[in-house]
Amino acid sequence: MSLFVAKKLVIYRSAMVALIIAGITWVILIIAPLELFSVSYLDLPKREERKAG
Known part of the structure; x- marks a missing residue:
């Protein structure tokens, strides 16, 4: 090989x-935190239902 x-x-x-x-x-700095935020944001109505019930 030259x-x-x-x-x-x-x-x-x-x-x-x-x-x-x-x-x-x-992925570590941008995508992962956005996905974690979206999961916790989507889980918010379920948490409110648990508190009300």
Whole structure:
């Protein structure tokens, strides 16, 4: 394998790792809290019914 090809592979691998880490960070910081909020928000009417009953 030539040095040029090896450098290109390292660059592509680094870019892929950065994209994967960005995706995981996006899920942890953005998507997961929104889903937790929507679940607790949708559960709110059931909690009010339990208090009234």
